[in-house]
Amino acid sequence: MKVYLDSSAIVKLYAPESDTAAVAEYVRGLTDPLPFSHLHEIEVKNALRLKVFRREADSRKISRSIRAIERDAAMQILKRPELNWPDVFRRAEELSKKFSSRSGSRSLDLLHIASCLLLECRKFLTFDDRQAAVARKAKLSTVRLHTRGRTRLRPVN
Numbered sequence: 001m002k003v004y005l006d007s008s009a010i011v012k013l014y015a016p017e018s019d020t021a022a023v024a025e026y027v028r029g030l031t032d033p034l035p036f037s038h039l040h041e042i043e044v045k046n047a048l049r050l051k052v053f054r055r056e057a058d059s060r061k062i063s064r065s066i067r068a069i070e071r072d073a074a075m076q077i078l079k080r081p082e083l084n085w086p087d088v089f090r091r092a093e094e095l096s097k098k099f100s101s102r103s104g105s106r107s108l109d110l111l112h113i114a115s116c117l118l119l120e121c122r123k124f125l126t127f128d129d130r131q132a133a134v135a136r137k138a139k140l141s142t143v144r145l146h147t148r149g150r151t152r153l154r155p156v157n
Helices: 008-013 020-028 039-055 057-076 085-103 107-118 130-136
Strands: 003-005 123-126 141-147 150-153
Touching: 003 008, 003 107, 008 020, 008 039, 008 057, 020 057, 020 141, 039 057, 085 107, 085 130, 107 123, 107 130, 130 141
Parallel strands: 003 123, 123 141
Antiparallel strands: 141 150
């Protein structure tokens, strides 16, 4: 696994959002399965269900999206990585000590960065500028995608 997608990027693959096409195009060019941890699973599925609550999507469409995620996981397009969660939390705490007081990092963002580091992924794709900044400080190569006339995450390092 060479590229780690933050949950927000994975959501865009299963529900139409402004950057869906850019993420889909980027992912089409990858050959390795995408890491899809337990953290991804709860975050992505919950984000999709919240679209129903916010009336951004119909429950039938979201149910289809969740089934598509489960199908992609069964086909190893989304692959459950072997993560030692105590190690992930320890690494996230180290990142918090180093960066949070200056960057405003959120816990889940740090858990994703820590997961990416422990999985030894080469690139990290997120749409969160603060998370991307911490990822770069942690020596990860971030990915910027260009969409709708604005700059989004694509390789920087």
